[in-house]
Structures are given as C-alpha cells and as structure tokens.
Amino acid sequence: MLNKYDQEIELLLKWYERAKEVTIKAESLDTFNKGYIQPLHEQRYSFDHFLRAVNYEKNSNGKTDDDKNVIKAIDSAIGHLQRAYSDSIEWILVSVKDEYDKILAQYTNDQIKDAFSEYYSEIRPSMEDITEIVNEYKINKSIEEVVDSDIISAEELQKLKKTTDQFLSIDVVNKLESYLKILHKKEASLIETKKRDKKESRKEKILIPILTAIVSGVIVALIVA
Secondary structure (H helix, E strand, C coil): CCHHHHHHHHHHHHHHHHHHHHHHHHHHCCCCCCCCCHHHHHHHHHHHHHHHHHHHHHCCCCCHHHHHHHHHHHHHHHHHHHHHHHHHHHHHHHHHHHHHHHHHCCCCHHHHHHHCCHHHHHHHHHHHHHHHHHHHHHHHCCHHHHCCCCCCCHHHHHHHHHHHHHHHHCCHHHHHHHHHHHHHHHHHHHHHHHHHHHHHHHHHHHHHHHHHHHHHHHHHHHHHC
C-alpha cells in the first residue's frame, strides 16, 4: 500500500525521525519539568493525516482526485511533523534560557565576566541568533508548504528556502545541549568568584574602617603631643 508514493513517504519518514529525536531530547533537557506537550499533539495530528492517506489509497478507484487526496494527506502529515520539530527546538531553547537565567541571576555582571566570560562574548549572542532563526522558521513553517502558493515570488521562495536550510544545517540541539553543559561546569567558578567578592567586601566593611580609625587616632595623638 502507498507504493507509488515512495517520494512522499520517504520525506515523511525523514521528518518523523527528526521530530521524534528532537522531541525526546527536549523532554530530557526540560530541567524545570514544564511538560510542553504541543510537539506531541503535532505528532498525533501527523499520524491522523497519515491514516487518512492510507484510507484514501485503500478506497481509491484509480482516479486523479484520489491520488491528489493521498498526496495532500501525506503533505499534511509532513507539515505537522515539521511543526513538532520546530516546536521541540523552541522548547529546548526556552529550557536552556530559563536555566541560564535561574543560575546567572545569583551573580553580578562583573562576577559573570570574571568566571564565565564566554557567556557574553559567545553563548548569549549565539542563543539570540538561534532564537531569530527559530522564529523565522516558525513563521515560514516550511518550504514545502509554500511551494504551491501562487502569491510567493521566486525571490521570496529563495529567501524562505535559505531560512529552512539554515535552520536544518546548524546542529541547534547539540549546540544548546553543549551550552547547558558549559553552564553547569562554570558553576564552581562562579561560586568561588562570589565567595572571593564577599571576602573582599568584608575587608572593606570591617578592616578599612578599623585601619582608618587607628590611623586617625595616631595622627590626633601626634598633633596633641
């Protein structure tokens, strides 16, 4: 069944593998246990459209319209998997950002610069770029959804394809996962930097006033003498 739709089924399977892998990864990286379920809904919708394709094929009379219905159902199934994929990427991005916000909120900007300088120079700009790419991709949805649109110009189509290719070419999941690992490795350095600053702050609050008082006393005694 569906043997004559090999090309469509092959694309469906590719997106199924992508969506499943990244959804599982998103669940494992959800440190706050928010349980974002939209990707699971999208996978369920995809399964529903796939079964419609099977049903259309089963009841097909060999008419052109029947073929169109099967292809349309498979395309819809692919579209939902693409949304499951992008939603899961966004889920991971939000989880990583939340983890960074939670941990770094305990430290001053200077402490972060001292112990975790690459956060400002590399990681935060990179996460901002990824956010922009994800947002663009979600707006575009996918190149497959706009190919048949008569209102899309060749220039716009090329721009959309570039966004899709960029989104798929960078290994967003592994990159974000690596950022999370880097953050946890840097926690020890951040804690030590905070302890150091506390010690220096105590010196300023206690020792300096005492020394100032002693010096002032000595000066007064010398003047009086």
